[in-house]
Amino acid sequence: MSIKQISVFLENKPGTLKKMTGVLAAKKVDMRALSLAETKDFGIARIIVDDVFEAVNILKDADFVAKLTSVLAVKIPDVPGGLDQLLSIFSEAEVNIEYMYAFLGGSDVKSAYMIFRVADTKGAEARLTKKGLRVLTQEDITNI
Amino acid sequence: MEKYFQESIECASRDEIIAIQNEKLVKQVRHVWDNVPYYRKKMEAKGVTPDDIKSIDDLHKLPFLSKKDLREAYPYGLVGVPLKDCVRIQSTSGTTGKRVVAFYNQHDIDLWEDCCARAIVAAGGSNEDVCQISYGYGLFTGGPGLNGGSHKVGCLTVPTSSGNTDRQIMFIQDLQSTIICCTPSYAAFLGERMKEMGYGPDDIPLKAGIFGAEAWSEEMRRDIQNTMGIKAYDIYGLTELSGPGVAFECSAQKGMHINEDHFIAEIIDPETEEVLPEGSQGELVFTAIDKEAFPMIRYRTRDICRLTREKCSCGRTHVRMAKPMGRSDDMLIIRGVNVFPSQIETVLLNHGYAANYQIIVDRKNNSDTLDVQVEMTPEMFTDNVGEIAENQKQLVDGLKSMLGIKAKVTLVAPKSIARSEGKAVRVIDKRKI
Numbered sequence: 001m002s003i004k005q006i007s008v009f010l011e012n013k014p015g016t017l018k019k020m021t022g023v024l025a026a027k028k029v030d031m032r033a034l035s036l037a038e039t040k041d042f043g044i045a046r047i048i049v050d051d052v053f054e055a056v057n058i059l060k061d062a063d064f065v066a067k068l069t070s071v072l073a074v075k076i077p078d079v080p081g082g083l084d085q086l087l088s089i090f091s092e093a094e095v096n097i098e099y100m101y102a103f104l105g106g107s108d109v110k111s112a113y114m115i116f117r118v119a120d121t122k123g124a125e126a127r128l129t130k131k132g133l134r135v136l137t138q139e140d141i142t143n144i
Numbered sequence: 145m146e147k148y149f150q151e152s153i154e155c156a157s158r159d160e161i162i163a164i165q166n167e168k169l170v171k172q173v174r175h176v177w178d179n180v181p182y183y184r185k186k187m188e189a190k191g192v193t194p195d196d197i198k199s200i201d202d203l204h205k206l207p208f209l210s211k212k213d214l215r216e217a218y219p220y221g222l223v224g225v226p227l228k229d230c231v232r233i234q235s236t237s238g239t240t241g242k243r244v245v246a247f248y249n250q251h252d253i254d255l256w257e258d259c260c261a262r263a264i265v266a267a268g269g270s271n272e273d274v275c276q277i278s279y280g281y282g283l284f285t286g287g288p289g290l291n292g293g294s295h296k297v298g299c300l301t302v303p304t305s306s307g308n309t310d311r312q313i314m315f316i317q318d319l320q321s322t323i324i325c326c327t328p329s330y331a332a333f334l335g336e337r338m339k340e341m342g343y344g345p346d347d348i349p350l351k352a353g354i355f356g357a358e359a360w361s362e363e364m365r366r367d368i369q370n371t372m373g374i375k376a377y378d379i380y381g382l383t384e385l386s387g388p389g390v391a392f393e394c395s396a397q398k399g400m401h402i403n404e405d406h407f408i409a410e411i412i413d414p415e416t417e418e419v420l421p422e423g424s425q426g427e428l429v430f431t432a433i434d435k436e437a438f439p440m441i442r443y444r445t446r447d448i449c450r451l452t453r454e455k456c457s458c459g460r461t462h463v464r465m466a467k468p469m470g471r472s473d474d475m476l477i478i479r480g481v482n483v484f485p486s487q488i489e490t491v492l493l494n495h496g497y498a499a500n501y502q503i504i505v506d507r508k509n510n511s512d513t514l515d516v517q518v519e520m521t522p523e524m525f526t527d528n529v530g531e532i533a534e535n536q537k538q539l540v541d542g543l544k545s546m547l548g549i550k551a552k553v554t555l556v557a558p559k560s561i562a563r564s565e566g567k568a569v570r571v572i573d574k575r576k577i
Contacts (some may be wrong), residue, residue: 005527007527009520009525009555009557011560013557039529039533041533041536041554041555042532042555052452063232063558063560064557064558067522067525080351100332117527
């Protein structure tokens, strides 16, 4: 099961990111992970949150343009070589990664979580599962 | 079936119209000579007297009036009747300099309201309709003009004036308004707001909109029509000539019929002031042939457009003017190239962006810069940086091929460009020359 990442358009202007974190903070949205993609003209904030639909509504009400994007989340042990081992599975399954980012496991100090954006989410998921990899569900993310 | 407010005039033969114009023009020139010393002096300086004006063929002999004359003669210098016979003034916003104050006697108000009534009927209006006037009331001509026209047609008139968008929408829904009159930028804003509130085109009772007082593009018309499920009609006018209703669109939506029984239109070369042959693009000049209190002769509008006498499918015979590209006041000269905001709007809408934009012109290192700021929309946003950048590049290319000069495009956050309840502020020119 893929999970939903929220992609938010950010104008290239001081204070834009702060405005976004501000509205999320005011409504007590818990961010699991955040990654920023930027060009010289604009940026996109990619966030993983506990309650996706609530967060999207909050952002839209605050006049942000936000979209849901399907991404794959995988839990790995936080040890040297952990990511390398995971990527070898991606490689064997011939899954092409568009971008990725990571976050650590909260109270579970021994784990790290990797977020992957791939071209064909469903197909990639099927091939990875076949290789014995468990991709996380939205529920897993909420419970971290 | 096409309906008319004053069929015998609106569908009169060319000969009948010329006969009306000849008679009214001769009388008007005499009236101005006798009662407006300011214009009489201009005629004397050109060596023209009322005896030289025998028909509309002699119109070109008369001197022009321009905004500069209005400033010089401000406030009473161009008034053609005793003030005790005037019943109203209207005024421009004064954004391009000194305010224009125009005077009306009851006869002038009457003919102005007739013109607006023709526009409402041409947009499908009748006494069955609920007509909401969301133009500003007061000194601005938009509200009072359409209000009077709506009364003449017998519509149930809802004088909301501009602003308070949620109240506008409440009236549209509660009173089931069928016609709305406002600026096109405000119409786009209303449409956007109604969409946000969950009203689709079928949930909006409006069937027609009469939009004017600023330049707007065909693409903007298409967007407004789709969002609200209406037919959007253009209306044209200037305070100097009475207000909205000098020309209006019919069901064909192919240019605006000029009310030729009240106004004679010419197209001139703005540089040489020569009258250009029919179909040429140039500056629009109007002569008000029966307005009494503020009788403008050969008034230079600074609007750039063209006229056509091609037969119109609606049955009206009056000459049509194309949508002006913009007032020459709106025209920007950037690195020596003429740029109209409406051209930029056309490119934006064709590339999928909304008409929420602002044009910022500045001068850096002795060179003009053009920055087009446009709001990101949910439709144009994707998670893919490359795709957004590619769209942005295509927009830059589109602007380059339309304008002939390079523009910078800045994508800005939604709602970050201020919405206008009247005329939209499209251009910020920071150049200090």
